[in-house]
Amino acid sequence: MSPTTLTDSSRVLCPETQSPQTARPKVTTVMVKTPRVAAISLDYVLYIESAKNGPLSRRQGLSPIKWEKIVPSPRPAPMEADIVSFTWPRFQTEAILHLANQRKALQAFLFKNLVEGNLLWLAYIKDHCDYGLAVQIHGATDFLNFSNAVYNAFPARVAVKITMDNLTHLAYEEAMRAHFQHHRQIAKAIKSIRVHASVTSLTSLTVVHPDHPQQVMEVLTKDLPEWAEAIVANHPKVTTRMPPQTTNFVWVDGRKRPTTHPLDAPPSKHNTGPEFTTPRNRTAATEPCSSPSDVDDIEVIQISSGTAATSNHTKPMAPASPELESHHMETYIHVAHIHKGDKLTWARLLNHGIVHWLFFRSSSKVELIGLGFPIGIA
Structure with a gap:
């Protein structure tokens, strides 16, 4: 058999039935990326x-x-x-x-x-x-x-x-959040305290004892944070109506008067106006029991300031409530917008023996001017 002779396995019986042969693609290996250090x-x-x-x-x-x-x-x-x-x-x-x-x-x-x-x-x-x-x-x-x-x-x-x-910033932010949270708790506690109190001045308020109504307490607004701190810290027996037991919070009996009523004060302490003297060429005013013939000699002496004289038969005012009488003179002076540094006004108060604000309740503007107080203060 010659080299060109076809074997049985390679012999094609029906060439018409065979599909045309196509060239196969060449297989190559390609690296995606070349290493770059x-x-x-x-x-x-x-x-x-x-x-x-x-x-x-x-x-x-x-x-x-x-x-x-x-x-x-x-x-x-x-x-x-x-x-x-x-x-x-x-x-x-x-x-x-x-x-x-x-x-x-x-x-x-x-x-x-x-x-x-x-x-x-x-x-x-x-x-x-x-x-x-x-x-x-x-x-x-x-x-x-x-x-x-x-x-x-x-x-x-x-x-x-x-x-x-930055953990230093995180710690600071955490501390600030805790600070603001605490501040909100204090503000909430102060608000709750005010609900059960009555405002008596710009700088203070009055609290009534929850179990003994006859006992009251004047609390300065600057001391409210101390009370609120005790509430937030859950101190024993401290509530929005019961403050901590410190020198800033003292109960007093509201029925007691800190000073005597001005109407009951001795004459030297109870000044109602200036003392007037009768000129030498004038006759003095007669007493109510004087005879009718003496009335013709009465002459009204006008006050030099031009203001009319007040009647001595004014109707006495009702006594103030114990809650009002419990307030100090300093509170009244502050509410009256008289500065603490007004030494002249304070000197006049001490000189005339005025130690409680109820004196002004029974005094008129004319009487205060007669005591030497300026018109603005009176």
């Missing part, structure tokens, strides 16, 4: 508790603080790596090992916070449209996009920074 600058800014991370602290005997900021010193050399060949977990591990550089304390701190999710990873590519400013990498997808951008921007400068939330 980039120099990646690594950095970190961490916050440690000095008491718990002594080996990492760099204060070296300075005054202790709760939180301390640490950065690499000196800066580590860049990490050379083909970043597109890394997975996100592998890159994190390699970056931490490179930064720690055999320092076990720093390595343990970084891995611990990596597991707890406290580390923030910021990626940067110089002059890049997407990564020209640091961008946080949240997971594998973000890292894949970043690694492809690094590959395409080669040989642009690449940097990755590991940082954390």
Whole structure:
């Protein structure tokens, strides 16, 4: 058999039934990306508790603080790596090992916070449209996009920074939130105290004992925060109607008078007006029991100020309530808008023996002017 002789297996019986033969494509192996080793600058800014991370602290005997900021010193050399060949977990591990550089304390701190999710990873590519400013990498997808951008921007400068939330700021914010919450609680407590009290002046209010109504207390508004603090702190027996037992909160019997009523005061203390004398060429006024013939000699002496004389037969006023009488002279002076530094007015009050505000309740403006008080004060 000649070399060109066809065997039975290769013999075509019916060429018409055969499909035309097409050329098969050549099989080739193509690499998707050629390896490109980039120099990646690594950095970190961490916050440690000095008491718990002594080996990492760099204060070296300075005054202790709760939180301390640490950065690499000196800066580590860049990490050379083909970043597109890394997975996100592998890159994190390699970056931490490179930064720690055999320092076990720093390595343990970084891995611990990596597991707890406290580390923030910021990626940067110089002059890049997407990564020209640091961008946080949240997971594998973000890292894949970043690694492809690094590959395409080669040989642009690449940097990755590991940082954390500023725990000093977090502690401050937490303290401020607690402060504002406490302030709201104090304001709410003061509002509740005022509901059960009656305002008596611009600077004070009166509280009635919840169990003994005859006992009252004058509370200065500046002392209300002290009462509210005791309520918020849940001090025993302190409520919105029962203040703490301190020198600023004293119950008194509302039925007792701090001073005698002006109508019952001795003559030297009860001044109702100026004393008038009869001129030598005038006859004195007769008593009501004088004879009718003497009435013709009575002459009314006009007051030099031009004001009319008041009648001596005014109707006595009803006594003030115990609650009103319990207020001090200082409270009345404040409500009357008389400044504490008005020494002249205070001197006139003391000179005339006026020690309680009820004196003004039974006195007229003319009488006060007669005592020497200016028109504005009277």
